[in-house]
Amino acid sequence: MPIKAYTGAASFPVDTADDVTALVDLLGRAATDSRLRNDLSDHFAYVAGVCPEWFRPHQEAVVTQFLDGFDVSFDNLYVLLNGAPTSCVEHLERRLRNRWSFREASALAAIGTEPALTAIADLVRDGADPQEFEDSGVWTPSTGPAQYRFSPHRRAIEFRSASGPAERLTADHPVGLPLDQIVRHPDATALVWHYLSLRLAEVPGMPDWPAGRVHLVSPKGSVGWMLTAAVDRDGFWYDEVVTFDEPPENDDDDFVDNDDQGSIGAVVLRPYDDDLVYSNGHVLLTPGVFGTAGGPAIGLYPNPHCRSCDRLMFHVVTVQNYIREYGHGWRSLYLCEECRLTTCTATNWN
Numbered sequence: 001m002p003i004k005a006y007t008g009a010a011s012f013p014v015d016t017a018d019d020v021t022a023l024v025d026l027l028g029r030a031a032t033d034s035r036l037r038n039d040l041s042d043h044f045a046y047v048a049g050v051c052p053e054w055f056r057p058h059q060e061a062v063v064t065q066f067l068d069g070f071d072v073s074f075d076n077l078y079v080l081l082n083g084a085p086t087s088c089v090e091h092l093e094r095r096l097r098n099r100w101s102f103r104e105a106s107a108l109a110a111i112g113t114e115p116a117l118t119a120i121a122d123l124v125r126d127g128a129d130p131q132e133f134e135d136s137g138v139w140t141p142s143t144g145p146a147q148y149r150f151s152p153h154r155r156a157i158e159f160r161s162a163s164g165p166a167e168r169l170t171a172d173h174p175v176g177l178p179l180d181q182i183v184r185h186p187d188a189t190a191l192v193w194h195y196l197s198l199r200l201a202e203v204p205g206m207p208d209w210p211a212g213r214v215h216l217v218s219p220k221g222s223v224g225w226m227l228t229a230a231v232d233r234d235g236f237w238y239d240e241v242v243t244f245d246e247p248p249e250n251d252d253d254d255f256v257d258n259d260d261q262g263s264i265g266a267v268v269l270r271p272y273d274d275d276l277v278y279s280n281g282h283v284l285l286t287p288g289v290f291g292t293a294g295g296p297a298i299g300l301y302p303n304p305h306c307r308s309c310d311r312l313m314f315h316v317v318t319v320q321n322y323i324r325e326y327g328h329g330w331r332s333l334y335l336c337e338e339c340r341l342t343t344c345t346a347t348n349w350n
């Protein structure tokens with residue numbers, strides 16, 4: 001089977017379970033061949049999106065023998081390794097207690113079974129840095145096993161333009177919503193820009209939430225900020241707190257008008273299947289796709305903790321700023337379902 005960079009579903013050479021076996025057979029060589037390793041990671045992103053069940057028979061061999069050649073980002077890794085047998089958990093925990101390895105910690109977090117989550121909690125309580133798992137969206141409470149703070153079900157976020165302003169008000173997942181739909185007093189808020197809202201119940205695996213929709217919005221600022229707010233029973237935001245990595249430049253000429261600038265439309269939630277384009281380990285080269293709801297955050301930055309109860313917040317969605325052009329970098333939305341707090345973050349590309 002030829003291994004080549006993957007640029008579209010039609011050219012992808014994974015058609016049968018035997019093709020996945022052939023990919024796994026290359027992992028030993030990939031440990032010392034970085035180019036092969038990169039090509040394989042794209043193929044495994046496709047397998048995670050389209051046919052993860054074909055990978056299941058290989059979980060144990062990959063975890064115990066071929067992890068060095070298996071360079072797969074966590075949002076694909078947790079799909080491929082999910083539910084791996086307890087022998088894998090024991091192997092990884094033993095190795096991690098002997099010598100810490102990011103790759104093995106990620107593999108343990110990806111398994112997600114009760115024994116795996118218990119092993120993570122034991123490692124953290126015995127002195128491992130909790131951040132090693134929290135960056136993947138896995139939180140260790142003071143007692144009990146670790147917890148996934150993301151839905152295991154991913155949906156690609158595709159933007160579609162609206163024909164007029166009325167359409168965005170009635171859409172399930174609008175883009176470019178007027179700010180008076182989010183806060184009761186639009187002239188007394190730090191919000192200046194709406195990226196998107198999601199009807200949470202339509203993304204499987206999300207927590208219960210008092211309001212129909214959750215909102216991803218921005219204060220004035222290009223990147224490196226975090227915005228947290230409480231949500232009342234009608235879904236309106238109050239008690240906002242904005243923090244910046246660096247003090248923002250105070251430039252009043254940089255006027256932003258959410259209601260008169262930028263595109264408007266709605267988001268469609270697409271399943272991961274072979275209609276998406278898998279490249280560089282992600283689906284963002286699919287026309288119209290700007291991010292993912294469900295799954296973990298991108299893992300390059302710390303996930304926020306709840307400002308009230310300190311629990312790691314639940315990741316809902318991450319999109320590129322291009323979905324509605326303002327600022328730059330990644331925009332992510334998190335929740336604490338217990339405290340009814342919502343947090344939006346803006347992080348740089350890498």
Ligand SMILES: [Zn+2]
Nearest residue numbers: 306309336339
């Ligand atoms: Zn909380």
